[in-house]
Amino acid sequence: MRYLAPERDLIDAQVFTHPVFAHLRDDQYGLCRSKDWPELAALNALWQAPINAGGHHFHFVDQDALPDDMHYEQRITHTGAIATRTRNWHDLFNAFIWMRYPAIKQALSARQVADIARVGPKQRTRGQCALTQFDEAGAVLRLHDAALLSAWDAHDWPYLFRNWADAEQRGVVQLWLFGHSLFEHALTPAIALVAKALVIDVSDTLEDEDMAFHIAEGIAAGALLNDPQELRPIPLTGIPGWHPEHGAEDFFTRVPCFRPKRAGRQYPEPVHTQ
Incomplete structure (x- = not known):
């Protein structure tokens, strides 16, 4: 069953003292604690959005008002538009990550589009699964x-x-x-x-x-x-x-999340940057 986040007005403000929320920018943290949902125009105004490879500025658009049925990742590549559901925690946090780490988000999207072009929209590669x-x-x-x-x-x-x-x-x-x-x-x-x-x-x-x-x-x-x-x-x-x-x-x-290592499971070496 898919996780369903609690309604905004039912969340105790104490929740936002959890260390996970310290990984948000200060302005994003404030939007989480606000009693009102931020408008997409307000989200767009919070960042100096970079330009994608096609020359389009990234920007958030209302998913329910989109005039086309273009694939989510392809729309980002071709128009810079990031389909975003309003009054939705999942998409709000997605917007926050776009603001904070746009280069990583852009790289993920470009790789997804490349694989869609290679295998079509109805198949998924191992790479696409990892990216997602x-x-x-x-x-x-x-x-x-x-x-x-x-x-x-x-x-x-x-x-x-x-x-x-x-x-x-x-x-x-x-x-x-x-x-x-x-x-x-x-x-x-x-x-x-x-x-x-x-x-x-x-x-x-x-x-x-x-x-x-x-x-x-x-x-x-x-x-x-x-x-x-x-x-x-x-x-x-x-x-x-x-x-x-x-x-x-x-x-x-x-606590069940502390699982033993599966037999035969091997991890790759860490990334070395220097």
Whole structure:
């Protein structure tokens, strides 16, 4: 059954203190907490939208008022128009990610369009599945610690997350949330958040712009997201402060998102940017 986000007027403002929402821009955070839905014109006014390869500025348009039946990704490529449902949490968070990481979004869309041209709109390639999973639930994690990477490889969740805070203090871990469904699901605090992550291994900390450049470049060049198996699951619920029961003795054995590694599952090497 597809997840249904709670109605805006039924959401307790306390929900937005969850750490996931700290990954939004300040103006976006304010729009989440507002009692009214933002108009699409207001969303368009919040960003200096870049121009796509066809020379069109990206912009949000009301999905229910579209005059054509063009494929979502093809419309973005050919007109710059991003079909957006109004009064809809899922599409609002999608708009927020477009504003924050337009280069990555553009690379994802261009790859989708290329595969549609190659196999047609009624088939899906392994690459398209990977692109969609990252678009919906993706995260980027910079991890420069061999022991923590080995723990993640083995799905040793207690070791990974009990050492997470120390790793942040040492500057060897950085997390960026990309998938708009993660924000939508966080509106229901009982849901355990699990992201599909790309991993960067580099010694120095990365600014947002540097991370976005490397990931967008890799996607556009076809070096990333050619198969869903490239994506590492990471149960974000395990990060200290992300779940009220984190300190419980049986937390990592009781909460079902902390799954053991499937037999034979192998993860690719992290992306090296330097």
